[in-house]
Amino acid sequence: MEEYLPQVETLVVGPLAVCCYVVYDPESREGVVIDPGGDPEKILSRVAELGLKIKWILGTHGHADHVSAAGDLRRSLSAPYALHRADEDFFTRGEGASIFLSWGFPPNPPADETFEEGASFSFGRFSLSVIHTPGHSPGSVCFYDGGKLLFTGDTLFVGAVGRGDLPGGDYFQMMRSIREKLLVLPEETVVLPGHDYGSRPTSTIGREKRENPFIQEFL
Numbered sequence: 001m002e003e004y005l006p007q008v009e010t011l012v013v014g015p016l017a018v019c020c021y022v023v024y025d026p027e028s029r030e031g032v033v034i035d036p037g038g039d040p041e042k043i044l045s046r047v048a049e050l051g052l053k054i055k056w057i058l059g060t061h062g063h064a065d066h067v068s069a070a071g072d073l074r075r076s077l078s079a080p081y082a083l084h085r086a087d088e089d090f091f092t093r094g095e096g097a098s099i100f101l102s103w104g105f106p107p108n109p110p111a112d113e114t115f116e117e118g119a120s121f122s123f124g125r126f127s128l129s130v131i132h133t134p135g136h137s138p139g140s141v142c143f144y145d146g147g148k149l150l151f152t153g154d155t156l157f158v159g160a161v162g163r164g165d166l167p168g169g170d171y172f173q174m175m176r177s178i179r180e181k182l183l184v185l186p187e188e189t190v191v192l193p194g195h196d197y198g199s200r201p202t203s204t205i206g207r208e209k210r211e212n213p214f215i216q217e218f219l
């Protein structure tokens with residue numbers, strides 16, 4: 001039987017080399033863009049080459065390196081940009097913005113919609129649902145396709161975990177989120193992180209359980 005999976009394209013964007021994912025249904029050509037952290041023209045030209053209709057522009061969290069190009073994409077693609085409510089409040093409108101401004105990032109574009117745990121975003125035959133995994137930031141989330149793919153942002157990397165020391169962050173809360181909400185997913189779930197910091201670009205929940213030293217230390 002043919003495998004029933006969305007297609008995933010990875011584009012490394014922006015000054016901090018964020019993994020921006022274009023996820024789409026190869027039949028309907030509907031898709032979403034996750035973490036447009038920069039280089040909007042690079043993302044737009046790939047979307048055009050693939051002939052996609054982008055339904056949503058999604059941020060795993062409100063750090064500017066993950067959402068800086070959301071405003072440009074929204075204008076060009078006529079798709080809404082959505083972020084977890086807690087990060088929209090803290091980083092786009094609140095005190096969390098200043099650190100990214102001081103690092104030379106422009107202010108975050110305001111989200112068209114905010115979401116919370118359990119929200120879902122559909123494209124073609126597929127959808128991604130929101131798993132709220134606070135700790136790297138208050139509104140950090142992972143996007144899960146309900147079967148195989150898990151986009152983990154800066155919460156879980158291949159062989160590492162996110163920082164907990166940025167404004168609004170809490171390392172122990174992040175480790176609890178990983179343990180209680182991510183490690184409970186099927187072992188074969190593919191982990192697609194927000195940066196390629198590991199020995200390979202993607203991993204699985206089972207491999208991270210066995211090999212990730214930060215998880216080993218915490219369990």
Ligand SMILES: [Zn+2]
Pocket residue numbers: 061063136154
């Ligand atoms: Zn981050």
Ligand SMILES: [Zn+2]
Pocket residue numbers: 016018063065066154194195
């Ligand atoms: Zn990041």
